[in-house]
Structure formats: structure tokens, C-alpha cells
Amino acid sequence: MLQLATLRNDTEAVKERLGVKNFKEIELVDEIIALDDNRKALNFQYDETKAKINAASKEIGQLMAKGQKEEAAARKNEVEGFKQTLAPIEEGLAVAEKRVAELLVRLPNLPSPLVPRGKTPEDNEEVRTGGSKPQLHAGAVPHWDLAKKYDLIDFELGNKITGSGFPVYKGKGAKLQRALIQYFLDYNTAAGYTEYMPPHMVNEASAYGTGQLPDKEGQMYHVTEDNLYLIPTAEVPVTNIYRDVILKEAELPVKMTAYTPCFRREAGSYGKDVRGLNRLHQFDKVEIVQLVHPDKSYEALEDMVAHVEKLIQSLELPYRVLRLCGGDMSFTSALTYDFEVWSAAQERWLEVSSVSNFEAYQTHRMKIRFKDEGKTQLVHSLNGSSLALPRILACLLENHQTENGIVLPKSLQGYFGSEMI
């Protein structure tokens, strides 16, 4: 969440930035500041009254030790009076604190100056493209047909076992998944990311930390019996590894990578968007996360974008890099680059990675800090997919299909154990 100090010090700039994100309730900013003024005043009164009570209680202790019972009793009465004035202050303070916190989490992160204005995906800015779109042979088909033809994925079987959006990978299809995961993890660890295998369920505090709660609970599967959430992305458990941790400056940057399945309810999706592998309830993804010095986060973002870009290039897929506009970026992000790969048979772009700088928005909630010559301050957090598997698989199948089979990119051949499917 945003810091109150930012709201206070740069009120107008904050409002202007929220406007870029098409945030509707700009008036919340002034409302929060006013509420916090009230909170501060109450807090001051509380502290003052409490100080009197503490001092008097201490005296009572000393009087009792000296056996001056009557004086002690008199002080007790005095404290009784203080306590009566304290009660309403305490109550008001609790309400004020809760209200400020509630409203503050409703403010999205401020977009960086690089974020283009706009409302829809059409307003995203194409930064660059790479690779070239393939000329498919005459009988070329979309990936769901290829998956069937080569017996790689059984969608109907997933429907039977679980429901739509839960495909069953089979034979070479399953092996290719494993090869992709292994390749991505090796590629990430070679770049200095430490591999983690985190839990696939998280508690409320973790979901709150990365911003899935309080608003987006409808997007996660919730195990109500134990009050746990299935992770929608490895970002949640991995970033929370450092929740409530104060790092040493020398420990920065922290670079982590993890493979996990991801679970998303995707309520309201339909049509061609959800055909085949385009949008699933369960999918596999390898994620990268960085915690960095606040001065270095944009440098780190560029570094992560370059990292993901090289990975996509190594898969020999045509891609484009988009800088998301204010209206299309996530609630918690300050700047996001999306990678889309060209799905040659569907003739559309599919998002395969989203790389974001959250600045201190997540770390403020999670209290991830570092010590800089005695001064403690928040680190910046970033994450990106490196990479999400299903759409990569879809594009690999579609783009690399030939009459004789699917030719795998060289980078994958060793992991998969052969050149073709």
C-alpha cells in the first residue's frame, strides 16, 4: 500500500498519478489525510493520558513499598479518573486506525512516469518486437488440434476428473512440460536466482502481503475449512519469504525463482479466450522475484525484461514487448512490461510474461526492509514470469509445426531428449 507520508507530502502529485491509472475515487486521498489527522490527534491524547496513568501507577508502587497506604489509595482514585477519560479516546483511536487502514489499501500503486495514459489494452505501448512470424504449411491447425493429433494433452479427461480448465498432459506432452520447467529454472539460476519450492497454499497474511487480499479474493481458490488460499502465482509465497524481515544492505539484491502450479478461478471468462491452453484454472509457471535497493529497482526491471526476452528468443518464438498503460496494469504495479508471443495458427498474441516493478507498494504491507547506516527503509519488490508454460507450449506447437511433426527449438532439444514430436 501507499505510504501516508507520500500522500501528505505530495498530495497533488499522488492525485495526478492515480488519474493515470484511471482510479475513480481520487477524493479518497484527501479523505484519508483528514482521517489520519484525526487519528494523530487521538493518538496524541491517548499517549498523554497513558503517560499520566503509567507515572501514577509507578508512584503507587513506590508508596506501597514505603507502606503509605492512604496516599496510594488517593493515587488510585486519580488513576480511575484518567481511565475514564481514556476509554472514549481509546475507542475512537481504534476506529480511526481501522478506517485509515481500510481506505489506504483501496488506493492502487502510483504508476511510474513511463506509464502511458490509456484505458484498454489497445492503449498499451509496443516497445519492440522480436523474431519473425512463421509461414505455416497448408494444413496447419491450432494447438488444441495438435495436442490431440500427437496425443499430448487430454482436455476431456481433465473435464472428467476435475472440470474445464484443468488439462491432463500425457506422454510427450507431460515430458515437454517437465523439460520446459527444468530449462526455465536452469536458465534463471544461471543468472543468479536462487531456486525455491514454496508451499502451494498460503495463509491470509501472505495473500494480503502481495495484494491478493482484501479485494481480489474471488480470483483465488479458498480452502475454507483451513482458511488457506491456493496460490494464483509463485509471487505470493516467494515474496512472503521475506515478510517482516530487515535485510542488511549487503544482502541486496535478493533474487529468487520458483516453479509452482498456479490456480485461478477466472470467473467470468468465456469463448475463444479460454479455448485450449489459452486460459486455464491450473497452469504451470516459473517465476522470478527480486528484492532490491530502492535506487536500483528500475535498473533491476530492465534487467529482468532483458532476461525474459533472451529466454523467449531462445525458444525461437516471435514476440512483442508492451509497456502497459495506466488502465491495463495491475493494482499493485508501478510499471509493467508484458511479453506476448505470436500464436501463428490462432493468429493472435498471447501474454506469456508480465514483469513488474512494485516499488515499495508490496514491501510496505509486508514490512520488508533493509538497514542503511542505521536507517531502516523499505526495499522495492519486482517479479516476472520466466515463463508461464501453457501459452508458450501453445505457440511452440503452432509455430513450429511441419507436415512431419513439431520441430523443437535447439535450446529445448537436450531437455526433451529429441528434436521433434
Place this chain on the structure above:
RNA sequence: GGAGACUUGUCCGAGUGGUUGAAGGAGCACGCCUGGAAAGUGUGUAUACGGGAAACUGUAUCAAGGGUUCGAAUCCCUUAGUCUCCGCCA
């Protein structure tokens, strides 16, 4: 799942109602000592939110939340976690 023990600062560890934010030790930082280092020695060493130009100072925090009390690390309740034994089990 049942029974019991436990959860204190960066770490170890003392502390069962009254100047305890917390003894003692270790670690770390800086200084002294040394040709240099070790040893020794001195000082310092939590976080959040307030007040103050600053020095400094108030409040809160001894797993978390609530209660009793003039006063709680210390007593009571709830929750979470750790350990031991039993049960179950990949």
C-alpha cells in the same frame, strides 16, 4: 487426533505482579591497547507511531489477540507455532 512441556531482544539465556525495553553472556560496530593480529579493555547496539529546531522525550511491543489489576514478560482465556510421548500415515 489424544496427553504433556514450551514460545523473552541478532543469537543464547535470566526473570512468577511494582522505576524491566527487559540481568548476564555471545555476536556486531566504534575506540583504546598492539609493529600487525589475537587476547584484553571501554562505549554503543530493537521496531513502529507521536512531540521537539535539536539535545531529548511520550506511547506501544517479551508468539498473536483479548481479559483481570492502580500496575502484567510475570495471573486468566482464545488462537498460532515448537518439542516429547501415544495414535494414524505417504
